[in-house]
Amino acid sequence: MKFRRKHYTDDTLLALYKAILKPRLIEEKMLILLRQNRISKWFSGIGQEAIAVGSTMALQEDEYILPLHRNLGVFTVRNCPLHQLFAQFQGKPTGFTKGRDRSFHFGTQEHHIIGMISHLNAQLPVADGIALADMLANRNKVTLAYSGDGGTSEGDFHEALNVAAVWNLPVIFLIENNGYGLSTPNNEQYKCEYLVSRGAGYGMKAVQIDGNNVLEVYDTIVQLSAQMRENPHPVLVEALTFRMRGHEEASGTKYVPQVLLDKWSALDPVSNYEKFLLQEGILTEAVIAEIRALIKEEINVGLEKAFLDKMPEADTKQELQDMYKPFVQTAHAPANATKTEKRYIDAISDALRESMLAYPNLVLMGQDIAEYGGVFKITDGFVKQFGKERVRNTPLCESAIIGAALGLSINGYKAMVEMQFADFVSCGFNQIVNNLAKSYYRWGQHADVVIRMPTGAGTAAGPFHSQSNEAWFFHTPGLKIVYPSNPYDAKGLLNAAIEDPNPVMYFEHKSLYRSVAAAIPDSYYTVPIGKAVLTAIGEDLTIITYGMGVHWCLEILAKHPEIHADLIDLRTLLPWDKETVAASVKKTGKVLVVHEDCLTGGIGGEIAAWVAEHCFTSLDAPVMREGSLDTAVPFAPTLEQNFLPKYRIEEKIKKLLAF
Template sequence: MIFDPKNLSTTELKNIYKNLLLPRMIEEKMLKLLRQEKIGKWFSGIGQEAIAVGCTLALNADEYILPMHRNLGVFTAREIPLWKLMAQWQGKATGFTKGRDRSFHFSTQEYKIIGMISHLGPQLALADGIALADILEKKEKVTLAFTGEGATSEGDFHEALNVAAVWDLPVIFIIENNGYGLSTPTNEQYRCAQLVDRAKGYGMQGVKIDGNNVLEVYHTIKALAEDLRENPRPVLVECITFRMRGHEEASGVKYVPQELFTEWEQKDPLKNYETYLLEQEIIDENFILQIRSDNTAYINSEIEKAFAEPEPVVDEELEIEDMYFPYQQKPINKPTEFTDGRYIDAISKAMSLMMEKYHNLVIMGQDIAEYGGAFKITQGFVEKFGKERVRNTPICESAIVGASLGLSINGYKAIMEMQFADFATCGFNQIVNNLAKTHYRWGEKADVVIRMPTGAGTGAGPFHSQSNEAWFTKTPGLKVVYPAFPEDVYGLMIAAVEDPNPVMFFEHKYLYRKSSGTIPDGYFSIPIGKAKLHANGDMFSIITYGLGVHWAIAYQKEHSEYDFDILDLRSLQPWDKEAVYKSVKKTGRALILHEDTLCCGFGAEIAASITEHCFAFLDAPVLRCASLDTAIPMNKALEHQFLANSRLHQNIQKLISF
């Protein structure tokens, strides 16, 4: 192993050694504690320290790094106190996640480190969003993200690289190629000769280096970072290394041929660098003994301190509260002036107002720029706000949801348009595991609105018509709104953009140009979680939302003999329990109406809640009127049969017959 110090001083070379030694000694201590059953799990990075340490020291302290399981050197090189790390690993109250997540599944704005989730690949797209925020702010910074060779097979890897390349984002993507994805060797993971060749397919620079040579890592990353700050673009760096222990300690290493350990032991990054420094007389044995002694005392003291840290307080109310970023919506301004318009106009008008109010708001989606989006909602936005803030995206929903979260982490707001709500499946992991859990895990906001053009009525078939709101109402951490009228669309869109929590904003496609009404002028917001009573009666209550509100109103016009409440939920998470209970207690009968399929639709939750809290007031069972438990057909006659509205009359007759 050949070391080239270039222009590094003796002090700097010694500092690199100290940073390389500390994580190795911490890991050796962790393995002892694991054998003593004082800790429960450990992902060892022994033999790979040069990558984490070299990369971290090469970057500025205010530049974001997105590490993985085996990157302890990132955390120690950023000088996070060991007691704090240990408190995190032990699930203590003073850990970064307050005992809610383990190992390196945490992030910290103080140290500009954004940790991964277990799915690994999705964090790469967060790096895109973080870098995009820096570009928009004209900051000359780079973002560095780690991945393993195994995760390069995930779609998120390819989506993130493609977005970074198309947008010229200053992201350094690091592949730690350590030979095995858990027990699967590289020859069973990919067929390309080397992973760095994949850079060519995305039109980006690729660099392959010896990941065990700390100076090669340091100089390579430092040079790239300096260049990328002035000439923004992504770079893929493949670091060749080896995992000297199992995927985790419980996995063992029996699947690895012994000769590989013998070969790679000779390439140990710490031993080789230490030997080089001794040979160059930069350090001596006394220096090594002193540093090791100091580290031992530090490690033992910090671990003892961590073990004494308090356990989390078991507090049900606190756990529920911490699912969401604390936010108190501003007082509502009652509108005094209105403009007549359609549902679709209300969306466009509200977003335009928010783009004017928040210069850190970015809208992203497929075909939303010059083309104006599939439904022309953002038509004219490019001319008004520019292509930097109104961004066409490649067809990669997962990466754009992840980039939206990255924007939020780095001080921006984001609206992402799913071209159709159905396509959220392609970004589902990012939504339910990254957006939804970010605040609960490490206290950070996820200031993202995802627009969801949804619903049937247009003969669009199984892949462009689903009402999939129930997928997201089940996920703590998300807010879900589903307005039925232009005024509500306008007020709720403004509320959603202002709310620092992730909001799934359902917009019914059929209503885009079918529903008209008054749209407030200027600032006007509607509280998320507040229902609206459209009709007041005594016979029964119809509790509904979205297109269901229009069905209920149309039914009431056709059946003046029935006097009933029509309660429009408007928001599904949180939903207005107080308004629902009040209506049901008054009428004694409840029908839950929604476009989604019957089985496990959101109406089931409402019905269960009514039964639980209003049972003594009921004069009949709570009924649900929903669409068939089938996929949505394209043919108009079949679609009509599918939709809940075709069974509304018979359900009402059944309800009032009790």
Template structure:
């Protein structure tokens, strides 16, 4: 292995050696502790350290890095205190996730490192968002994100590279090609000679680097990073390397031919570079032993700190309080005149006023720029706010939601319009596994609003009509809002954009141009978790949300003799349980109406809550009414049968007469 150190001072060469050696010594100690049962699992990066160390040293301290399992060198080169890393691996309080996640599944804003989740792919799209923030704010910074060759088979890889290329984002996509995805060799992962060849398909510059040569990694990545800072663009870098141990220790390496292990063993990055430094006189044996003794002592001392820390005492209140970032709701009251506007106009007004109020707010979605979106909600926004902040996106829901998370990490806000709520299924993973869990895991909020045009009744068929809120109300860490009136839509959307937690904002497209209401012209907010009592009566409680609220009112208008409390929930997470209990205890009867198919919907949970907490006040069984448990049909008569309007009227009368 040849090392070209012509332009590197002896001091820098030694600094590089120290950075390369430290993760190796830590790993060797961790393997001992694993055998002793003192840590639970270990993903070894032995043989690959040069990539983590070289890339990290090539970046500035304020530039974000998004590492994976085998990138211990990223954390050590960023000088993260070892006792905190050790505590993280032992599930201790002083780790970065309070014992809630393991290994490198964490991030730290202090050191500008954003760790992985087990689904691998979302990291790539998140790096797009961080780089987008850098580009918008003219920071001239690069973002480096790691993946293995196996991760390049995931759709997130292709979506992230496509977005980065279309938007010319300053991202270094660092692919560690170590030959195997767990036990699956590369010839079963992809059918091209080099992963770097894929850059051509995205109009992207690409490079192949010897991942075991620390000087080549450091020098070439430094050169690429300098160029990208001056001329923002994505670069795909394939590092050729090898994993000398199992995917994780339990899996072993029996599937690897011994001759291949021997070949790569000769290319060990630490041993080869150490030998070079000795041969060139930069270091001698005594100096090397002194460095190793220094690191060994540091490791031992920090392990002692971590071992001596008390185990976590579970506290239910702490756990529940850390699901969302707690904020003080800022109530903006309206003092202006009102005007009668449609639901669709209320949403548009909120977005426009929020863009004026928050200069760090970006709106993203398919066709939302010059075209104004399929519902024309953002028409004229490009002229008002510019294309940097009003961004058409490729058709790749997953990468755009991930990019929204990246914007949040970089201190910005975003609203993502899902063209139809149905299409969220293409971005489901980052919603439920990244946005929802980041604050609980490592205290990083997801300042993201996902706008969800939804609902049936417009003859749009199975793929443009779903109201799929129950997919998300059961996922801790997500807030779910579902207004029924223009006034609520504007005030609640303003609140959603102010909230640093992830919010799914459902907008029933059947209400967009059919419902009008007097709405204040100026900016105002409404609190989450506060239902609206829109009619009052003594006989029965009707609980609903979205378009179904209007169906309930239509039925009551035909049956004026029924005296009912009508509760419009407005937000489903958080849920106004107190308003529900207060009404049910007064009326003694409850019926819950939802548009979503009946089984597994939120009506089931509300019914259970009422039965558990208001049982002694009930004069009749709690009734649930929802759509048929079928996909949503296109034919108008079939769709009318699918929806619960007629069934609700029958069930209401039956319950009144119980």
């Protein structure tokens, strides 16, 4: 192993030594504690410390880093308090996640570190968003995101690199190639000889380095980051290294040939760098002993303090509250009384335009939304008014763009992501339910993101452009879901969703775009999230619905003036308005829940169960439901109409009234 000191001073070389020694000594202590059963799990980075330490020290302190399991050196170089780190490892409330997550599954804005989730490389698209925010704010910064060699097989790796290349984002994608994805060797992970060769396919610069040489890592990242701050562009770095212990300690290393362990043991990043500094006269044995003693004392003090901390006490109220960033919505009434007749689709466009004016840090992203205006023309003309930096066409990569939206939020922006069709959101599902939804609960980082979802059937568009998939997200704490049925609510709820700092899924029914219109205020206003509205009032029964269901039920009630029903338009599905529902049920005693989604597993089942549990003594009949057939959405119009519940709702109302 050759160390080239170049122009670096003795102080710099010594600082690198202290930095690489600290995580090694912490790891050695952790392995002892694991054997003593004083910690529950450990992902060892022994043999890989040079990558985390060298790259982190090469960056500016306010540049974001997105590390993985084996990057303890990132946290120690950024001076995260050892007591807090050790408390995190033990699940103590004094850790970074209040005991809600483990190891390095957390972030800290104070130290500009954004931790991982277990779904590998989900953090790479987030790095894109962070870097995009820096570019939009004219900050000359780089973002560093780590990947393992196994993680390069993930779709997020491809999507994140592709977006970074297309948008010229200053992200360093650093692959720690340690030979194995858990127990699977690289020749079963990918076909190319080295991962550095993939850079050319994305049109980005790519370099390969000795990941065990801390000075080479440091020097490479120093040079690359300086170039990237001047001329923003992404770079792929492959750092060759080896994992000397198991994926985590319980895994062991029996699957690793001994010859490999012997080879890489001789290339140990700590001992080899120490020998180099001894040869250079920068270190002596006495200085080494002194440095080790100081670090061990710091470790012991931190551990003693962490072990004294109590385990978290469960507080159900606090747990539920912490799923969302606290936000009290202030109702925004229209600034003036002027109104214009507008279609549902125009109301959505109005809201986006007005929110873009209200929030200069709002960025719109989606496929074909720029010059083309989106497939439904909702953002037509936006590029001319707001520019391409804020109205961004994206590659076909839902996961990367949703992840980038979270990155924008982390770095001070608001983001709106348009799904071209709600059906396509499945390609970005992980980012929504595991990153956006859980981020605030886990480590206090809100996701100021709205995802617009053109949804619903009735246009003979077949199984992949017609689904009602709001129930996919209804089960996920941390999300909010709104679903307007008319132009007034469409505008007001979208403005409210963008205002809210929490992640909001905004469903908009495609069949309503140009089929309904109303006179709505021309100026900015909001409709409260979480509040239903009565669109019809009666004593005979309560109908609870949303979206297209509102129009179906209004049509049926108009056809049968003898039926007097409370028709509740939920408007917000998560959280839904239990108070309005309960008041109506207590008045009528009969309840029908209607939605366009398939009946089984739909939102109606949850509402019906809640009504049965909380309003049982007010009920004069079983709570009934109606929804679409439990099939995929068919293409042919005759089959689609049979699939939809519209023509079954009337019979269900009559059945309920006759009970």
